[in-house]
Amino acid sequence: MSLTHPAHAGRTQLDRDTVRIALLGCGTVGSGVANLLIGSASAIAARSGVAFTLEAIAVLSLGKPRTDRIPRSLLTADARSVVLDPAVDVVIECIGGTGVAADLVETALLRGKHVVTANKDLLATRGPELRALAHARGVTITYEAAVGGAIPIVRTLTASLAGEEILEVGGVLNGTTNFILSAMFEGESYASALAKAQRLGFAESDPTNDVEGVDAAHKLAILAQLAFGRGLVTSEIPRVGITRLTPDDVTLAKRLGYRLKLVACARRDASLVTPAFVHTDHPFAQPAGPQNCIRITGRNSGSLTFAGAGAGGAPTASAVISDVVAVLRHIGVGRHVGILPVDDSLTPVTTAHEPSIPLPRIVRLHSLRDARPAREALLAAGFQARALDGVPAIRTERVDGEAPVRIEAILAAHAIVAQSIIPLWEDVDPHAYQEGSHV
Ligand SMILES: NC(=O)c1ccc[n+]([C@@H]2O[C@H](COP(=O)([O-])OP(=O)(O)OC[C@H]3O[C@@H](n4cnc5c(N)ncnc54)[C@H](OP(=O)(O)O)[C@@H]3O)[C@@H](O)[C@H]2O)c1
Numbered sequence: 001m002s003l004t005h006p007a008h009a010g011r012t013q014l015d016r017d018t019v020r021i022a023l024l025g026c027g028t029v030g031s032g033v034a035n036l037l038i039g040s041a042s043a044i045a046a047r048s049g050v051a052f053t054l055e056a057i058a059v060l061s062l063g064k065p066r067t068d069r070i071p072r073s074l075l076t077a078d079a080r081s082v083v084l085d086p087a088v089d090v091v092i093e094c095i096g097g098t099g100v101a102a103d104l105v106e107t108a109l110l111r112g113k114h115v116v117t118a119n120k121d122l123l124a125t126r127g128p129e130l131r132a133l134a135h136a137r138g139v140t141i142t143y144e145a146a147v148g149g150a151i152p153i154v155r156t157l158t159a160s161l162a163g164e165e166i167l168e169v170g171g172v173l174n175g176t177t178n179f180i181l182s183a184m185f186e187g188e189s190y191a192s193a194l195a196k197a198q199r200l201g202f203a204e205s206d207p208t209n210d211v212e213g214v215d216a217a218h219k220l221a222i223l224a225q226l227a228f229g230r231g232l233v234t235s236e237i238p239r240v241g242i243t244r245l246t247p248d249d250v251t252l253a254k255r256l257g258y259r260l261k262l263v264a265c266a267r268r269d270a271s272l273v274t275p276a277f278v279h280t281d282h283p284f285a286q287p288a289g290p291q292n293c294i295r296i297t298g299r300n301s302g303s304l305t306f307a308g309a310g311a312g313g314a315p316t317a318s319a320v321i322s323d324v325v326a327v328l329r330h331i332g333v334g335r336h337v338g339i340l341p342v343d344d345s346l347t348p349v350t351t352a353h354e355p356s357i358p359l360p361r362i363v364r365l366h367s368l369r370d371a372r373p374a375r376e377a378l379l380a381a382g383f384q385a386r387a388l389d390g391v392p393a394i395r396t397e398r399v400d401g402e403a404p405v406r407i408e409a410i411l412a413a414h415a416i417v418a419q420s421i422i423p424l425w426e427d428v429d430p431h432a433y434q435e436g437s438h439v
Contacts, residue, residue: 018051019331021324022088024058024079024104026066029118029145030094032317034070037324044321048328052090056082083108090327092320093117098125109133109141114331116323118145118316124218128231140330142323147173147219148292150315151306152322157226157296164298166227170265171283173219175290175310176203176210177242177262182289184250185259190243202290202311212241213273216264220273224266227296232271237264239273253277259285283307 026034037044037054045051057070058079066075076082083091083104091108095101098121105122108115109130117123123130123146134141144154157166172178179202183193194211197203209215217237224232242262253260258277261284265272278285283305287293292310297303309315 018053019089019328020053020055020087021090021092022056022058022082022085023054023092023094024082024101025094025096026057026059026070026075027094027096028313029316029320030057030092031067031070032313033092033094033320035067036317036321038069038071040321044325044328048325048332050328050332052328055085055088058082079104080107083111083113086111088113089331090114090116090324092324093119094320095119096121098122102126105130105141106133109137109139112137112139114139114327115141116320116327117141117143118320119143120146120215120218120222123225124221124234127222127225127233140327142327143222144323145316145319147222148294148306149175149308149310149312150318151292151294151308151310152319153223153294153296153306154226155322155326156304156306157223161296161298161301161304164301166296166298168265168267168297169223169227169295170220170263171294171305172261172287172292173223173264173294173310174210174213174216174262175292176207177213177216178287178292178310179203179290180211181242181245181250181260181262184245184247185254187247189247190245211243213239213262213264214241216262216273220264220266220271223294224271227266228268230268232266237266237271237273240275241273242275245275249275261285 021037023030023034023037034054034057041052041054054074056076057074058076060077062075062077066072079095079100082088084107091104091113093101093105093108093115094117095104096119101117101119102122105115105117105119110133115134120143123143130141142154144152147153157169176197179197179200180190180193183196184190188196194203194207198205198207203210214234217234217239220237221232221234224230245260250260258279261276261278263274263276263278263284283295284293287307287310290309290311291307293305293307295303295305
């Protein structure tokens with residue numbers, strides 16, 4: 001059985017066939033997508049001007065309870081048959097990961113089907129390759145939901161800012177770590193904040209990808225691919241997670257008038273994910289709990305900041321449906337969605353481990369936390385010796401084994417970090433920016 005939705009009641013339909021859609025995955029995001037495809041079918045068809053049918057919903061376990069809205073007759077446990085079905089025109093992938101989902105997406109593209117996906121892991125690791133495949137097959141792969149949940153950042157970069165030279169993109173990209181750091185700001189330890197995030201569904205039972213900064217790096221890779229047209233992938237982004245942050249760090253941030261955030265930032269030749277002190281007035285300090293904040297700085301546009309729900313079933317499903325409408329519209333007018341006018345072959349991957357533009361004003365807080373004296377750690381982190389002149393005496397020995405001495409050392413170090421990070425985020429002056437120079 002399939003569900004058919006005419007584009008416009010009482011109006012002549014386009015002379016092409018009804019578009020046939022299949023959904024892979026019906027979990028947090030997929031069930032939200034299914035609900036919208038079924039419950040808002042008329043609106044989607046009307047907005048896209050194209051009639052569509054929902055042909056099938058592939059899941060892992062047929063026996064799992066689903067909402068009543070999802071007809072059981074659409075469910076199948078054979079996702080591969082769905083993507084091989086010549087009748088299916090558009091595949092929406094909401095399974096996740098780089099295993100079976102990758103095979104299914106690749107097969108769908110090879111078979112000439114448009115793909116809509118929320119799969120950041122896949123796009124961050126194999127985005128350039130999959131886009132090239134889609135291009136070669138004359139279809140599209142769209143992924144508005146892969147970064148920032150409901151925040152319309154992918155289309156902003158690819159369409160609204162298509163004529164812009166992007167200088168920098170980044171922000172607070174991971175809701176789980178932001179939730180944990182927000183809870184720590186309210187006085188909780190890292191462990192209890194993580195447990196709370198897991199209890200409330202903001203963190204997975206294995207939170208590694210989030211707390212180690214992998215998820216933020218995935219999203220940054222996707223944004224950088226779009227902004228700079230180069231095939232940056234996650235493994236090339238230097239990253240530090242939040243697992244070693246302590247209540248001392250949060251206390252220190254408060255005392256200095258800063259918030260502690262996991263910030264991800266990319267420029268054309270450099271990228272980094274790191275815990276950072278962000279001044280309370282700064283937009284990146286504003287997102288609370290699981291919210292995201294993303295900023296794009298263009299040479300002519302200046303800085304544009306977007307904030308909102310970075311994850312969750314309904315917000316992410318909303319972004320998926322926006323891609324579905326875009327694909328339907330473009331099928332309707334007989335052309336393809338202009339998702340990424342980038343030829344990756346022209347911009348070979350550079351090794352971002354050794355960025356040609358170092359980011360001296362972003363310092364990994366952990367590098368200040370090693371056994372070395374703070375001054376030495378700061379020098380190792382890239383500060384010039386003269387920049388450390390005038391820093392209050394940094395005591396590194398412990399007195400009676402008490403914590404305050406260690407805090408004092410970190411305070412001095414962090415005070416410099418705080419002053420040093422902020423200009424990077426505040427002062428990107430598009431007109432003063434010189435390619436290849438330090439900012
Ligand atoms: N959750 C979020 O807030 C969020 C936000 C942005 C992006 N995303 C992305 O959205 C994607 C989906 O995430 P999610 O949170 O919705 O995951 P999820 O809740 O774990 O759902 C995964 C779905 O995939 C199905 N599935 C697993 N293996 C399958 C297979 N071999 N064949 C067919 N179906 C299979 C599962 O079936 P069963 O239902 O039978 O188990 C389930 O319905 C991921 O790429 C994720 O990164 C999620």
